[in-house]
Amino acid sequence: MLIVTQVAPYADGPAGVHGVLGQATTGLAQLAELAGLSPVVVHDVRDLSPHQLSAARVLSLFTIGETPFTAPQQEAALAAWRAGDLGILGVHSATDACHTWPGYGDMLGARFDGHPWTQDFAIEVVDRDHPATGHLPDPWPWHDEIYLFSALRPDARVLLRLAADQVDLTVSGGRVPDCGFPLAWCHQEEEGRTFYSALGHFPGAWETPDYLRHLAGGLAWLEGRA
DSSP states (O other): OEEEOOBOOBTTBOOOOOTTHHHHHHHHHHHHHHTTOOOEEESOGGGOOHHHHHHOSEEEEOOBBOOOOOHHHHHHHHHHHHTTSOEEEEEGGGGGBOTTOHHHHHHHSSEEOOOOEEEEEEEEEOOOSSTTTTTSOSSEEEEEEEOOEESOOTTOEEEEEEOSSOSOTTSTTOOOOTTOOEEEEEEEETTEEEEEEOOOOSGGGGGOHHHHHHHHHHHHHHTTOO
């Protein structure tokens, strides 16, 4: 499993750095090992060959900004994903990356479109018949940034969403997107599989067994083990 937690500038300026990236890298590496995968931490995608991307079983992304994938790398990743050879595990700000790569939004399932709120909230478990969610309480109390999304794939299987009537729509940027407030989903294209969770901004997430089991279940689904 390739683990990419690269911070890159946006096309129009610098990106914020998540202080949790080191902790997330450790957590993702442990999840890979528990799943029988060899974790490979990638600090800069420019060090990867297209062959290394297409030969991996899973590409785990906790990225932000214009991650500098080259055109050959993009083509290799998309082809391997659609063939079912490369699963995509997206975490938190991975949807706020690669805005200049058109196919990336299709691969991740949606595009980040702001986060007006950071607060305590309740998560509704929409789909309990998935290995990433079957263990969770409903509602699931949580504290995190609440992401807004655009261009959610119509075939996305929404697993978690923000429970109703918890946010102040009068704050700057506050609104209800067309897709509502999904917080985790999975989808397939041809043979390709993607699992994404918007949660994980704060260190407490990576110390919470329910959250780690959430990601482990997503990884198991990617691998076809559950």
